[in-house]
Amino acid sequence: MGGADPVGAALPSAALPSAVASHAVASSAVPSSALARCMTIPAERFAAEYWSKQPLLTPATESGADYTDLIDTAAIDELLSRRGLRTPFLRIAKQGKVIPAREFTRSGGLGARVSDQVADDKVLGLVADGATLVLQALHRNWPPLMRFGAVLNAELGHPVQINCYLTPPQNQGFAPHYDTHDVFVLQVLGRKRWVVHRPVLTDPLPGQDWEQHRAAVAARSAEPPLLDFTLQPGDALYLPRGFIHSAMAHGETSIHLTVGVHPVTRHTLLKHLLADAAGESSLRASLPLGGDLADEARLADQLRETVQAFVAFAGAGRLPQVAGRLADELADSTRPDPIEPMAQLAALAALTPSAGFRLRPGLRVRLERSPDAVLVKAIDTSLSLPLSAESALKLVLSGEPVSAAGLPGLDDEAALALVRRLLTAAILVPEHSA
Structure with a gap:
């Protein structure tokens, strides 16, 4: 840490513990973005002073944030009861111990040959008994968080994962520990007390998890904390990887989002x-x-x-x-925006030279040139295309809206053939769906 103040040099807010610094700028000065919903300071300042260095608390009293549009109790009910959720998209813990999946799952029944579908009635019993729910990877299956995660990933450049934690009153889900990724904690509902200690291992890598340093983590957790505060609805907390933390709900059920940022190092x-x-x-x-x-x-x-x-x-x-x-x-660890397969097929059937398309949002694509072809690579797709298509492909990859009629270097037939291949491979999507 180099002796730096772990929570910055700004004056503390009177509404917060004196050890916790809060920062704010006029909301009109912050662009509308996913990152701007996690803090009120400019992104440039966050990158220079906080990223991978020190915690940052952004209270709702200064930001005016509200995260219930991203998830709420109705959304959690929907996910648990009507989405056919399976492990590992749900974990449950109580007093620091993970509950075996068999205690909250059962067979999917006739037509669903799975044995680990979440059983909502079992979940109810465990939560009533004080267990914490962890809905994992919601950036993959809950539309508001799919959009939020995609924008945040694009802004940060590092892959993100979004989990939701529901903790009953006066309960602690996990023992003091550290993560090997950075996190933004967004308090949605209820209140939760957070206790944060300095790292025992700075900038831990995947594979250097806290259980390898269990004794040191326990000893550090017994020391006076670096931070001890309660998150209120709309508050946001940034914690770099390695900072030891634990959290306990107050007198009501607490719901918060943990946005994990898995850094490229x-x-x-x-x-x-x-x-x-x-x-x-x-x-x-x-x-x-x-x-x-x-x-x-x-x-x-x-x-x-x-x-x-x-x-x-x-x-x-x-x-x-x-x-x-x-x-x-990066392509393997992130996912682009979902496509609509039926809409793609309809666009193929109705393809005309003037129909508008654009690069699929969030898709990582790169071109590789060989002596006799251009390779288009995206996730697990690789297309070999003639060199004559290179200029057209560069325009497609710029992200600008395109049509077959506007592709440079190709005649009408070749341009339509290129668009058809890119649509079939889900590299292009109809402009109205982007």
Whole structure:
């Protein structure tokens, strides 16, 4: 942490504990965006002062935020009772322990050959007994949060996941722990007390979870907290990965959203460089024969030569390869806006040169050029198209509305054929559906 104040240098609000700084600017100065709903300071300031560094509390008294349009009790009832929800889209915990899925699921019945469909009556009993519900990955199946998550992902550049926590009065869902991703906590209903401690491991990576440091986490949690405050409806809290936290509902049921931001790190870039390093002969060389290979004095020269070879390898035009691997990883961890398959088929059937289309929102697409073709890559799709389509594809990938008649470098027949292939692959969507 470098000795920096963990909650910033602004004066604390009189309505908050003195340890918690709050920040606000005029709402008219903040653009309408998903990120702006999580804070009131400008995005540039958040990026410079808070991202991956320190917590930030944004009280509803300053932001005027209300998150009930994203989810509420009626939405939770809908998800639990009418959406055929299955594990792992629901987890349930009580007093820090995860409840086995068999205690809140059962067979889907005739026509549904699944054994883990959420049983709403079992859920009711567990919640009445004080258990916490965790509705997971709602950015995948609840439309308001699908839209919110897609916009936030585009603004941050890092993949996001959205969970909803419902905690009965006076109950704690999970013991003090830390996450290996950053989070925005958006309090929807009720009140929840949060206790936050400094990290025992700064910037933990996936695979460096808190259970590996259970004793250190328990010891740190017994110390005076860094922050101890109660989130009210409309309050938002940003916590960087590694900060230890626990939460307990007050005298009413608490509902909050946890927006997890899974950061792309420098370790990620090293991982992709190492994946390519197997193709470099100097990095495949065997160590010399004889003696103790683990002897530090002997190993020092080999390690120095290896680092020098790796630096030379990494600097030898590796950017396209790393960018391609990172693009594949991001495409695999995020999802574009949903399509309407019947609408796509109707658009194909009624295709005309003047019909309008645009790139599917949220879709990560890249072009790769070979001597005789252009490859269009998106998620698990790869289309090989003639070089004559390159200019048209670049226009499509710009995100601007397009029509077959407006595609450069192609005659009418070739332009219609290109649009048809891109529609079939769900890379283009009808303009009215975007």
